[in-house]
Amino acid sequence: MSESRAADGDQTYDVIVIGGGPVGENAAGRTAAGGLRTALVEAERVGGECSYWACMPSKALLRPGHALAAARRVPGVPVGERLDAAAVLKRRNEFTSNWDDSGQVDWAVGAGIEVVRGRGRLTGERTVEVGGRVLTARRAVIVCTGSVPRTPNLPGLADVEHWGSREATSAQEVPSSLVVLGGGVVGVEMAQAWARLGSAVTLVVSGERPLPKFEAFAGDLVADGLREDGVVLRTGVKATGVSGVDGSVTLSLSDGSSVSGEKLLVATGRQPATFDLGVEQFGFTAGDALPVDDTGRVEGVDWLYAAGDVTGRALLTHQGKYAARAVGTAVVTGAQNPQPWTASVATADHTAVPQVVFTDPEVAAVGWTEAQARDAGLDVRVVDLDIAVAGSSLHADGYKGKARMIVDERKRTLVGVTFAGPDTAELLHAATVAIVGEITVDRLWHAVPAYPTISEVWLRLLEAYGL
Structure with missing residues (x-):
């Protein structure tokens, strides 16, 4: 099999996947492995946003600063004064394969997937148009088009050159100064990455702290970490306008003040990429999420499936890949109303979504926050x-971190866990397993943490609970 073989031959497939990012790759890989002839349609680069403009390059930008900070917290480790920005950017470029997707295409071809270049658009029942050609699916079309930045309606923004998340992760030079609008994950990660690379960064947050969707203590600790890196935080203010002159961008704020920088990063959220996809003919609105059941089947259309950000369920690469594996399994097996926690349903989307914010300190959370658990009517103990x-004392001098465990008192099982502190991401999977497995706190008591590791915090949490 080869890339774009459909251009020369049979245009009928068992499965057509629109969108060749990690989610689409997983869905296509699953159906191809199941013996179904599968086309993977991609308009840009196979590997998608995560490989070239999101997960991989952003973490490549963050990691060197984290390593330097970690070394400084352990006396006796020789460290330099600052990062070598050119080397960091070169390594970042290597992680994106210099934005060349040939390696990803080779993987797809080797997996038995036929790659079709071009923008896919639904044109009717089981039909997808790509560059004037019409492909037909015998069994299913799976939409994995992801999400795109949500641009605020801000006076002057359209007239000023600014960064979105793609520009922030692919820039080849360190700006002398950077204004970041938005205190979500992209905003805080990029604020810290560029600050540690030498940019003077100002972060503008409309609320009282960054990371408003996480527990408050996590946002507070991240704010402290950003300030330690020299980031100026402007909280409790909203942007009212943008202007630019002579290589500088100025953001006007609701309190009458303004902030300026060489570059402006707008990081105010994302929305499902359902534009120019043809979803209107099936009763959906462009720009809105496609509603799906836990097998990924789109509401009211028995042959149409979707997975990942485009569904609006959990805008995380790992969760999208998980949903894609469920969709692929459901399509291969023809599953109808499968039982929860089987391979063809994305049950964890509702109860056990893990997420890491790769700042320093890190934030690692899974399940519900306290507010979400109480809103759901659970009798919880925090x-x-x-x-x-x-x-933690051995890990770093002056280690500062916090943990929260939320217990459903009726079942005596965990429903939410949040860690915030240096290198807490590696604690997260244990929490995820505990929530997915509905392990009682009494049983969890017997999962003995190794000494001396940061994982010993699990013992302290259970002791504080009263075991």
């Missing part, structure tokens, strides 16, 4: 604890 164990 256990809060400073992360202060032998493992």
Whole structure:
């Protein structure tokens, strides 16, 4: 099989996947492995946003700064004064394969997937138009087009050159100064990455702290970490307008003040990429999420499936890939109303979505926040604890972190866990397993953490609970 073989031969497939990012790759890989002739339609680069403009390059930008900060927290480790920005950007370029997707295409071809270049658009029942050609699916079309930045309606913004998330992760030079609008994950990660690379960064947040969707203590700790890196935080203010002159961008704020920088990064959220997709003919609105059941089947259209950001369920690469595996399994097996926690349903979307914010300190969370659990009507007990164990003391001098465990008192199982502190991401999977497995706190007591590791915080949480 080869790339775009459909251009020369049979245009009928068992499955057509629109969108060749990680989610589409997983869906296509699953159906191809199941013996179904599968086309993967991609308008830009196979590997998608995550590989070239999101997960991989952003973490490549962040990691060197984290390593330097970690070394500084351990006396006796020789460290330099600052990062080598050119080397960091060169390594970032290598992680994106210099924005060349040939390696991803080779993987797809080797997996038995036929790659079709071009923008896919639904034109009717089981039909997809790509560059004037019409492809037909015998069994299913799976939409995995992801999401795009949500641009605010801000006076002057359209007239000023500015960064979105793509520009922020692919820039080849460090700006002398950067204004970041938005205190979500992209905003805080990019604020810290560029600050540590030498840019003077100002972060503008409309609320009282960044990361408003997480527990408040997590946002507070991240705010402290940003300030330690020299980031100026402007909280509780909204942007009212943008202007630009002579290589500088100025953001006007609701309190009458303004902030300026060489570059402006607008990081105010994302929305499903359902524009120019043909969803209107099936009763959906362009720009809105496609509603799906847990197998990924789109509401009211028995042959149409979707996975990932385009569904609006959990805008995270790993969760989209999980949903894609469920969709692929459901299409291969023809599953109808499968039981929860089987391979063809994305059950965890509702109860156990893990997420890491890769700042320093890191934030790692899974399940519900306290507010979400109470809003759901659960009788919960919340256990809060400073992360202060032998493992954290050895890990870094002055280690500062916090943990929260939320217990459903009726079932005595965990429904939410949040860690915030240096290198807490590696604690997250244990919490995810505990929530997915509905392990009682009494049983969890017998999962003995190794000493001396930061994981010993689990023992302290359970002791604080009363075991």
